[in-house]
Amino acid sequence: MLNIVFYFQVHQPYRLRHYNVLDIGQGTPIFDDKLNSDVMKKVAQKCYLPTNKLLLELILKHEGRFKIAFSITGTAIEQFKLYSPETLDSFKALVDTGCVELLGETYYHSLAFLYDSNEFLDQVSMHRDLMQREFSYYTETFRNTELIYQDRLSDLIFEVEGFKTILTEGVDRILQWRSPLYAYKNYSKRINLLLKYYQLADDIAFRFSNRDWPEYPLTVDKFVNWIDKLTLNEKKGHNQFLNLFMDYETFGEHQWAESGIFEFMRHFPAEVLKHDHLGFANPCQTSALANYQQESISFPEAVSWADEQRDLSAWLENDMQRNAIETLYQLFDRIKAKGDEDLLKLARMLSTSDHFYYMASKYFQDGDVHKYFSPYDSPDQAYIYYINALAELEERLLR
């Protein structure tokens, strides 16, 4: 049996205002409420609301056989409440079906794991509390920001009670001869690992509307046929997992409605379920479904799902990014020591990984993606506003 494991990332950052040196100490807001509200409303209309509606229909129609998972960040939930409460309600309706798993992550979609383990664990537990509060849901599966993973992460997550599975990217240089279709164990054999099957996931997330792609247009028949073929090599009856992880904004935002992405999704589950040996599973079920000795796999270096390199270079490649993030984490301890909750909240809002993504100066193909997602004219601008905001934070700290 091959189980398709859908996981969709739902995230919106708090974007900064064009924050100048002369704004420091003036009490001017750091974040661009207008822009954040506009983006949230736009994405809700184009993606969240129509896709949630579609998925709810599909779940009800297939009576428990179609399953999906979401990871929803704290900054997204907060902004739903501020700018699009109906979106939050529609997610609640989905979770209420029982076919939707919610994943755990850092509340602020941060890179804290790489810089401050205590802050990381704080944000993980804040997020779990949030899921309890909003959805009465207890998270058992963890995904770190941008699927960033290395062995040390599994050690940290193992120490947090209740997490049994971690999702990450099926990076070729780690997998080598191994297939991402099996459930693995982490290096210490204590946590279940699911690896994204990036070729097929990215066919939907990145290539779906690309007319230069030889396989364009991607039809349901074609895609299910490819999936069907994946099962040919498995002769011992082992359960396999096709992990299709992607940004939720793929639906209607990155791939516009006109591309046919909604129609694709509307017909996909029924086509899959026509095959007896194909189905859907939630990440939390995979450990029990793995009817074989799970091989352990080690990630000595950090990987992620971003860009061609699938490493940390989207956020931490250039000097601006590194100076910005190091400055932020040096402030954290001092802010905590002072016990100023408002200031801590601000620092955490600034810990969201998107801020560092906007500062990426990598050229080639990936630069386009960065540019698409950035509210600023250039990486330099993003850096200047961010550093100015950190200067403001430090002045408040000294007050």
Add this chain to the structure above:
Amino acid sequence: MKILMFTWEFPPLISGGLGMACYGMVKALLSFGIQIDLVLPTREMVYFPLRQVRDADSLPAVFFDQKKQSIFESKVFANMRERLEYIGISERPESYFQVADLKRFTISTRKEYWLSQVRTTEEQELWQDLTNNLIGEEDLIKKVQEFTLRAERIAKLLDYDLIHAHDWLCYPAGMITRKISKKPLLVHIHATEFDRAGGPGDERVHKIEHAGMTYADLVIAVSKYTAQMIMSRYRIDTAKIRIVHNAFSISENAVMSQERIFKGPVILFLGRITLQKGPDYFLEMAQKVLAVHPDARFIMAGTGDMSRKLLRRSASLKLRNRFLFTGFLNRKQVERILRAADIYVLPSVSEPFGISPLEAMAYGITAIISKQSGVAEVVNHAFKIDFWDVDLWVETINHLIENPDKRRKMGLEGMREVNRIQWKQAAEEIRQLYSATLAAHRRQQTN
């Protein structure tokens, strides 16, 4: 006395010291009853007849074209800004950018005309130099060409006793006007290409600068430093050179009381971020000072072709949130940043004058200025250091941070000193030069 004055900058059309200097100078000259017809690189063909002191702020304009003038007169503008926009003045001229890597193109169509009626071979060479060098495809050169052609019309249209042209962008205009009107030409050197480029720079600009100074009846340099440059690099006849230092008059409505942004000491760089201004030395100082005084804040205010490089380098030096960039600041914002600063530094590699430190000192800020500057000749209550002696800059900044009382005392003395360096006095020197030039010119004509 009536002056026809060409300049590339005048408030609100301003990017640096040239605009500030012209404004202060013109205002003071007007107060002596001197009349000035001002010509700027505006989009529309206009000149500004300035008759009273307040005209320097209100900028009354006259179109060359009668029809356009009557349309202009019938228009009602909500404010000054709207009126200036109609004429085509922006707040950010692209004046002193480096004119590098230029393609030469042969000959402007006006070359024959410009070369006609030249008598001596020297004169011929001069015009050859001008016409052969005022060529290029880039916007700035094209603007200078157009400005020069415009001057040809102005020369015949207006009535004036003397021509006063500021910096190389306006020299061709000054030259053509002198040629047509046979009125004396005074050229004013605020900066040479050597200063701007921080090295040899563009040869075409040198040639135009040389032609302008040679053709002029009198050359005014803004400092001894610049006069020496003109003599040694351009070989201009010393008898023709006069030195008039710039000055600084604070605007009446400026608010100057300190208003801190940062708790820690603030060290300010204010100017174009170009090689000439030594921004890389500023960064080096910051790195060394911050190692000792991490609570200090270094602010780089302005923009320029080195901004990006400096930004990247400041990040690579891991100066955290202690080295900040403001980007372009308008006048109001400049005043606010000055009110927040404790120490002003001008590490210019070559600064013909440097008005900005005078402004900083007027705010009571302790100034440290490059020895390679004209302003160093006129102030005593400021530290003067060779631009390259980074360790001494660092030592001085550290000393001032560690001794705030001394810093404030020095700032106060500097403020008193700068308040005495008024444009009235500098303008008086210029007025005398006008008179002497006119007298000499009349003698020549009667002979």
